[in-house]
Amino acid sequence: MATVEQGVDQGKEAKEYTGSEILLRCLIEEGVEVAFGYPGGAVLPIYDSLYSSRLKHLLARHEQGAIHAADGYARATGKAGVVIATSGPGATNLVTGIANAQMDSIPLVCITGNVAQHLIGTDAFQEADITGITMPITKHSYLVTDVRDLPRVIKEAFHIATTGRPGPVLIDIPKDVSNAKATYSYPDSVSIRGYQPHADPHPLQVQRLHQAIAEASQPVILAGGGVVTSGAEEELIAFAEKAGIPVTTTLMGLGGFPGQHPLWLGMPGMHGTYAANHALLETDLLIGVGARFDDRVTMGRLDKFATGAKIVHIDIDPAEIGKNLDAYIPLVGDVKKVLATAIPGLRRSSSEAWIKQLEKWKQEKPYSFKDAEDTLKPQWVIRHLHETTKGKAVVTTDVGQHQMWVAQYFPFARPRSFITSGGLGTMGFGFPAALGAQVACPDEVVISVTGDGGFQMTNQELAVAAMANIPVKVAIINNHCLGMVRQWQEVFYQERYSEVDLSGSPDFVRLSEAYGVKAWRAKTKQEASDAWREALDHPGPAVIDFWVTPEENVYPMVAPGTGLDEMIMGDEAE
Amino acid sequence: MRHVISVLVNDQPRVLARVANLLGRRNFNIESISVGESEEEGLSRMVIVTQGDERTMEQIQKQLHKLVDVIKVQDLSEYASVERELLLVKVGAAPATRMEIKGIVEPFRAAVVDVGPNSMMVQATGERAKLDALLELLRPYGIKEMARTGVTALPRSVNKAAATTS
Ligand SMILES: Cc1ncc(C[n+]2csc(CCOP(=O)(O)OP(=O)(O)O)c2C)c(N)n1
DSSP states (O other): OHHHHHHHHHHSOOOEEEHHHHHHHHHHHTTOOEEEEOOOGGGHHHHHHHHTSOOEEEEOSSHHHHHHHHHHHHHHHSSOEEEEEOTTHHHHTTHHHHHHHHHTTOOEEEEEEEOOGGGTTTTOTTOOOHHHHTGGGOSEEEEOOSGGGHHHHHHHHHHHHHSSSOOEEEEEEEHHHHHOEEEOOOOSOOOOTTOOOOOSOOHHHHHHHHHHHHHOSSEEEEEOHHHHHHTOHHHHHHHHHHHTOOEEEOGGGTTSSOTTOTTBOOOOSTTOOHHHHHHHHHOSEEEEESOOOOHHHHTTOGGGSSTTOEEEEEESOGGGTTTSSOOSEEEESOHHHHHHHHSTTOOOOSOHHHHHHHHHHHHHSOOOOOOOSSSOOHHHHHHHHHHHHTTOSEEEEOSSHHHHHHHHHSOOOSTTSEEOOOSSOOTTOHHHHHHHHHHHOTTSOEEEEEEHHHHHHHGGGHHHHHHTTOOOEEEEEEOSBOHHHHHHHHHHSTTOOOSOBOTTOOOHHHHHHHTTOEEEEEOSHHHHHHHHHHHHHSSSOEEEEEEOOTTOOOOSEEOTTSOTTSEEOOTTTO | OEEEEEEEEEOOTTHHHHHHHHHHHTTOOEEEEEEEEOSSTTEEEEEEEEEOOHHHHHHHHHHHHHSTTEEEEEEGGGSOEEEEEEEEEEEEOOGGGHHHHHHHHGGGTOEEEEEOSSEEEEEEEEOHHHHHHHHHHHGGGOEEEEEEOOOEEEEOSSOHHHHHHO
């Protein structure tokens, strides 16, 4: 039988598929489990092929929601998130999400439809030059002009998105390419001449690192998102413990080093801990590990940042080294590989007195706030979320005060458990990102901590939570204003509160219920803990509208343009 | 300091846009960019003239390398190299002054490539400074139209010694 069939097969011409069928086959071949998206004219062929494909698709209510969900999925798993949007307005609605992923080095494959090639450049209906528009915010992009290129392009796109320093890759597919036919075969390997990420460290630089550590007495590790990206948490712990070096983790690095570890100093920078910031001021050896010395950490005041320190910079992206800060020891490579290579030859630094000093600061000047019995303090709510889940949750945030309070009062124990928009600071990111994270991790508790401002930027995605029964718990830290802006106006603009009042917002409980999502409101601690318990027990999506005191500020704070030595401390930490 | 950077790129649509976009976005200052075919099929050579200190140059090179379509980046200032630019200039030239202009053009090994009733077109190649000098001499006759290509360049074949002495 087999031989007869073979004969028949050989006799026939190889089967042809349309571009859109090929696309979906390639996605399945790449191991894509779910795509987030929104249809439209230019992607009709793709959505038609999707109809009979086994690829799971979640229909967002706005392309921005779709791409943030794909981003949340990618952050929770480390795999590339996939988003599909139509040409023109669909594609331009992705722009914020693409920039967001680029700034935080998140692997995304963004598939956009475009008008047929004979219409490109004619200002046709729903035409936008999305490859041009997104050029500065993608790691790479493709405009596919021949259906036969599709498999190679998709293979390359996933490779580029997920390797080296990850990032978003855009594939723009004109409608005629989706409709055109070709035979299908998926390439096994990729070779891109101009793209050769450099993963292994230079042995000489590793030796110099050993030497520098042996000579240091006040070393500190600044660990960033690169630790999470490369999955280097175990290596980082082993490295820090063996060498006796305390660790501070940037916002993107939170969870990359356990928040309960005795060597952890907390987050540095604008809203960082006293101990972390003073460690950075006084260190004699600063080891940047997958961190880019961003201005929220250095305050852009390099003249006041680690001035007495030798700088070691470990990063997979050579362009990060020397971009903001000159490195005494540049170490280009994958963070996990670099640390693993460095650990065996590592000797302990003479850091006992230094660690004691930092420990003292940690004890004396922790994050603190004035709690109250009769009102609900936002910091209390975050601490409560941590206590009740014992930290076993994936938490996403939006941008603003609540984001900083999560960073401060929810000590993350494991990587990929904190999902936040660090680089771009995108309001509206957190809730859809939580949906993506929950799809990726169905057995985890996923909490979307958001502001009453940020939630209103993408709250239409409640429909997705309801429709697909995604059991995300949304904790709105509702201070009835644009809290972080209000704080800046209070501190830097003489309390001239310009356009930060959010009265006129909907009743979030009724809004959620309108979408078929269960919701609670809490104005006191008792109500808060009751509502939270019920929400956790509820098997589906849930929204809790926590009415917190509006005048609370995030402390400590370092004003922009000042150095880390000029921290404004909070109420109780003076 | 002035630097001439040679960049080998995939001969792809938009690759010039990608490079120009990158340089603009990162606030690097560009004097000229020229692109054309290279010795290898499928690759173009882009020559970028820019100003900057050592740190800026290092960033420019590293950032260029991040582009997937960039194959190789070379700062030609580190080598002995040949730099050339092409100039076409139309100068006012009544019949009476034609000989005079020819006399100016000759020592520059430039050529008159077109003549009209009241103007002449001069073509010159050379280093930027030489073309600037020629232009200064032609200016009094009235420059009607002008086009320059921007610099293109290649390292010299015998280079090691030059690189160390420079
Ligand atoms: C899309 C977008 N627009 C504007 C901003 C500027 N911004 C930063 S924080 C903030 C206020 C956020 O208010 P809210 O969401 O209520 O959170 P809160 O600070 O009160 O916790 C604003 C407007 C932003 N980060 N993103």
